[in-house]
């Protein structure tokens with residue numbers, strides 16, 4: 001065997017140490033990449049929020065965005081104004097905790113949360129979001145024949161969708177909800193309605209929507225969460241719902257937006273069964289219309305709407321209470337077929 005010079009030994013030793021350092025460096029890098037991506041993602045999201053996410057221009061188009069969410073953990077909280085925004089978000093997500101039948105602030109609503117219908121605290125694309133609220137209010141609404149502020153519009157949902165009473169317009173709660181909506185819509189230009197805001201509008205069917213088919217579909221696809229009698233399922237503390245009711249005494253009343261079958265069908269098409277979204281719809285248009293017909297033919301609280309729609313010719317085609325400016329029945333205005341009615345209108 002050839003004698004190895006001491007200098008070669010030193011060289012070998014150095015090489016060995018170099019290799020050990022390299023391998024342990026790699027190991028550390030791998031461990032870091034497993035632990036840290038989430039931390040980095042959070043920071044990244046926070047930066048996105050500071051930069052106006054989720055309302056950036058390219059994000060306003062449904063086509064190139066995944067489900068946007070505004071999570072309170074990434075809201076910037078560095079002033080009293082920010083705290084008001086956060087409280088507003090919490091009021092939208094957990095309305096009942098503060099304002100439901102066992103609410104900690106006041107007891108003025110039915111146990112539902114705004115978020116039950118304005119999904120992901122009013123930020124989900126085609127999930128009845130608030131993107132266009134700050135940019136389009138105050139606006140004229142034919143239902144009240146007047147100019148409505150954001151406060152008036154929020155009050156409407158309290159009195160109809162939450163079958164309750166409106167909070168005082170000067171209350172901290174009202175201010176907080178308005179501040180939150182302003183924050184959600186802060187990057188939308190005044191007067192603009194971004195794509196993906198509000199609700200889907202489904203095409204009218206050639207036939208009337210059918211509650212009988214709707215009943216079968218309901219049992220199959222909805223009852224597991226919303227209950228066999230549409231009663232929903234409450235949290236163990238009985239303060240709010242895990243699965244909100246679709247009819248009965250704790251549901252929205254017959255003056256609410258969802259009581260119009262076009263709104264109901266548009267909402268469920270893009271959002272139900274829970275987990276569906278506009279890019280991943282589960283129901284067909286026909287199923288959505290038939291489900292609307294069934295759910296909205298079940299009993300629910302009544303709201304006196306005598307003062308609504310002073311100009312009856314402006315009633316929406318699917319507004320289910322007469323009198324109308326045309327000769328179609330209440331039944332056809334509720335279930336359709338809508339195409340013949342639409343043909344008589346200039347403003348479809």
Ligand code: HEC
Nearest residue numbers: 112113114116117132133153154157158161252257258263
């Ligand atoms: C049962 C479902 C439901 C619940 C619960 C509900 N809303 Fe609504 N809300 C609707 C529907 C449907 C519309 C759209 C109505 C329409 O287009 O005619 C709407 C519209 C609105 C609008 C106007 C949006 C726009 O772009 O014009 C605001 C603001 C609003 N709701 C606030 C609230 C607040 C605040 C709460 C909780 C106190 C709430 N809503 C609870 C169903 C609901």
Ligand code: HEC
Nearest residue numbers: 115116117221222225242243244245246268272273274291
């Ligand atoms: C896996 C459970 C689940 C299924 C199945 C499901 N939903 Fe829902 N639904 C929910 C939850 C949860 C909410 C409230 C969302 C929130 O608060 O974030 C909701 C909300 C709603 C709302 C608005 C709130 C209300 O109570 O009026 C309607 C309308 C609705 N669902 C209709 C349907 C219909 C129709 C079906 C069947 C096609 C269906 N859902 C299937 C879980 C479900």
